Amino acid sequence: MGYNLLKGKRGIIFGALNSSSIAWKVAEHAVAEGAEIVLTNTPVSLRMGEINHLAEVCNAPVIAADATSVEDLESLIDQAMEHFGGKIDFVLHSVGMSPNVRKSIPYQQLNYTFLDKTLDISALSFHKLMQVLYNKQAMNEWGSIVALSYLAAQRTFVGYGDMADAKALLESIARSFGSIFGKEFKVRVNTISQSPTPTTAGMGVAGMDSMLRFADAMSPLGNASAEECADYCVTLFSDLTRKVTMQNLYHDGGFSSMGLSEEAFNLLAK
Numbered sequence: 001m002g003y004n005l006l007k008g009k010r011g012i013i014f015g016a017l018n019s020s021s022i023a024w025k026v027a028e029h030a031v032a033e034g035a036e037i038v039l040t041n042t043p044v045s046l047r048m049g050e051i052n053h054l055a056e057v058c059n060a061p062v063i064a065a066d067a068t069s070v071e072d073l074e075s076l077i078d079q080a081m082e083h084f085g086g087k088i089d090f091v092l093h094s095v096g097m098s099p100n101v102r103k104s105i106p107y108q109q110l111n112y113t114f115l116d117k118t119l120d121i122s123a124l125s126f127h128k129l130m131q132v133l134y135n136k137q138a139m140n141e142w143g144s145i146v147a148l149s150y151l152a153a154q155r156t157f158v159g160y161g162d163m164a165d166a167k168a169l170l171e172s173i174a175r176s177f178g179s180i181f182g183k184e185f186k187v188r189v190n191t192i193s194q195s196p197t198p199t200t201a202g203m204g205v206a207g208m209d210s211m212l213r214f215a216d217a218m219s220p221l222g223n224a225s226a227e228e229c230a231d232y233c234v235t236l237f238s239d240l241t242r243k244v245t246m247q248n249l250y251h252d253g254g255f256s257s258m259g260l261s262e263e264a265f266n267l268l269a270k
């Protein structure tokens with residue numbers, strides 16, 4: 001159901017790789033709510049071609065950018081503003097990758113070259129993006145910048161490795177830059193801490209199937225899906241949440257406040 005919550009708003013969406021991606025759903029929901037969008041991802045992921053289907057449905061240009069490259073980000077923001085004919089109202093950073101997790105390297109044996117990559121792709125890219133937006137004064141007043149995080153920033157989850165450190169840094173960057181964007185531009189910056197979700201990045205975490213079942217059993221409302229995350233993103237892009245900023249917002253069916261549920265207990269007792 002559409003409420004026209006984003007009518008007249010223009011945004012950039014990072015990270016739609018395929019139809020399982022959280023960003024893919026956010027793009028569809030944002031457009032259904034009246035937004036105009038620009039899609040972006042790495043040149044390699046664009047070559048896979050799936051994003052072109054989304055671009056067609058959303059009537060959106062696709063602009064290649066590696067989120068770790070300031071040069072790419074500068075060119076992306078310039079092209080997006082040219083396309084929109086003005087400034088930007090919302091941005092979704094839905095970007096994450098850890099070579100250590102991908103190669104199942106345990107936390108106590110981290111490869112530090114890979115760790116640099118994990119932090120650069122999954123956290124510093126958010127700083128770089130906001131620095132470019134700041135320097136170009138690219139955001140409209142009462143705009144909204146959102147990145148996706150995970151509870152491993154606060155609590156330890158087996159298999160999540162150095163992504164936990166990246167998410168902690170990502171959330172800290174949201175607060176630090178949020179204070180600057182709020183004061184200078186009346187722009188809000190938040191992270192959404194999402195349930196485990198069966199996407200390409202999600203399924204790259206060892207034992208994800210079990211984690212999905214466990215989290216679902218622990219959460220009073222069940223796991224939040226990618227579609228539901230998209231709905232939440234839309235509210236944060238809309239004018240209905242203008243004074244929400246510098247927050248890490250849990251979108252996890254209640255998981256983060258639970259100790260042990262009957263369903264999870266029964267699952268473990270089996």
Ligand SMILES: NC(=O)c1ccc[n+]([C@@H]2O[C@H](COP(=O)([O-])OP(=O)(O)OC[C@H]3O[C@@H](n4cnc5c(N)ncnc54)[C@H](O)[C@@H]3O)[C@@H](O)[C@H]2O)c1
Nearest residue numbers: 015017021022067095096148149150196197199200201202
């Ligand atoms: N899936 C989950 O369980 C889950 C839970 C909480 C948070 N998140 C977060 O949600 C976000 C989106 O992940 P997803 O689950 O939709 O998986 P996904 O694999 O569909 O999306 C990850 C995206 O990151 C992009 N990416 C990787 N390196 C990049 C770079 N250098 N520059 C630009 N883009 C790059 C990939 O191309 C891909 O589109 C990530 O930040 C992830 O950590 C996921």
